[in-house]
Each structure stands twice: as structure tokens, then as C-alpha cells.
Amino acid sequence: MFHKNLNLEMENKMMAHEKTLSVRTTGKGTYEITSPVAEFVRQSQIQTGQVCVFMQHTSASLVIYENADPSAQVDLKNYFERLVPESADYFTHTLEGPDDMTSHLRMVLTRTSETIPVSRGKMTLGTWQGIFIFEHRRAPHQRLIRLSIVGV
Numbered sequence: 001m002f003h004k005n006l007n008l009e010m011e012n013k014m015m016a017h018e019k020t021l022s023v024r025t026t027g028k029g030t031y032e033i034t035s036p037v038a039e040f041v042r043q044s045q046i047q048t049g050q051v052c053v054f055m056q057h058t059s060a061s062l063v064i065y066e067n068a069d070p071s072a073q074v075d076l077k078n079y080f081e082r083l084v085p086e087s088a089d090y091f092t093h094t095l096e097g098p099d100d101m102t103s104h105l106r107m108v109l110t111r112t113s114e115t116i117p118v119s120r121g122k123m124t125l126g127t128w129q130g131i132f133i134f135e136h137r138r139a140p141h142q143r144l145i146r147l148s149i150v151g152v
Helices: 034-044 070-083 100-109
Strands: 015-025 029-032 048-055 060-066 113-119 129-135 141-151
Touching (some): 029 070, 034 048, 034 129, 034 141, 048 060, 060 070, 129 141
Antiparallel strands (some): 015 141, 048 113
16 A cells, blocks of 8 residues: 655656765674764755665675664674684685685675665654664774765
8 A cells, every 4th residue: 555645746856965974993893874874864955765875895784773772783793703603614715814704794694785765854764773884894994885865
């Protein structure tokens, strides 16, 4: 069933905006970026559309995840430590250390982009949802996230 919430008239012109968000991580774990993405959406003045959040790396990923209870993030990290353990003897790609191949595999199992609907000038995330960088490397990294929004 579809509900008609907003009537978009022909005089509305499609707009697009983009920005690169730079985030410093301090090692494995999750880093919430919901607020800067929401601020980007607000500044765009787009009322109805979509915002795309894209991770420009192969050793970190993006997740929309529980943001109310930090223990959920601990469980996510611990689960991936068991799912794709470091230093497995069957990995051959270890050019940058024992977490090199595991970080790439963890990225493949998650996502490098998320698209979120925008309605009435705000992202339509659920009550307990947040947008997170999921860092898979032990060492600190500067992560670049490309934001783009289109709509009216």
C-alpha cells in the first residue's frame, strides 16, 4: 500500500549536493557519523530525496546499526573477530600485516554504501538506528566518506 505524503509539483527542480566527510578512527570498532550526515542533509535544504553515504576504502565499511545501547556495538565487533579471525594460516594477502586480509573480508561481508530516504528535510532512520563507520584495522586511519544527496 502506498501513501501519498507529499505532492511534488512540476515547478520543483531537482537539486544535488555532495561533500567529503573525513573521520579519524583509532582502531577496530564503530564510529557514529549520524550527526554530520544529518547536518549535511539539513544544509542541503532538500525536503524529499535520498542521501547516499559511501565509504572510499576497502578495509572499513558502513553499517546502519543500533545506536542506543553501546553493548550492541561491542557484540558486533566481537562477532566479526570470531567470524573472520586475524592471522589465519590460510590467508596469503598479508602485505600490510595480519589484519590486512581480514579487514578486506569484513568489508565485503558488510557494506560500503548506504542510501537513506529523506522526507521533510530529514533522514528517515528508525528510532534506534545510527550510521556508523565500521573500522576493521587495528591502527588509526583517516577515513573518507563521500556524501551525496539528490531531491527537491
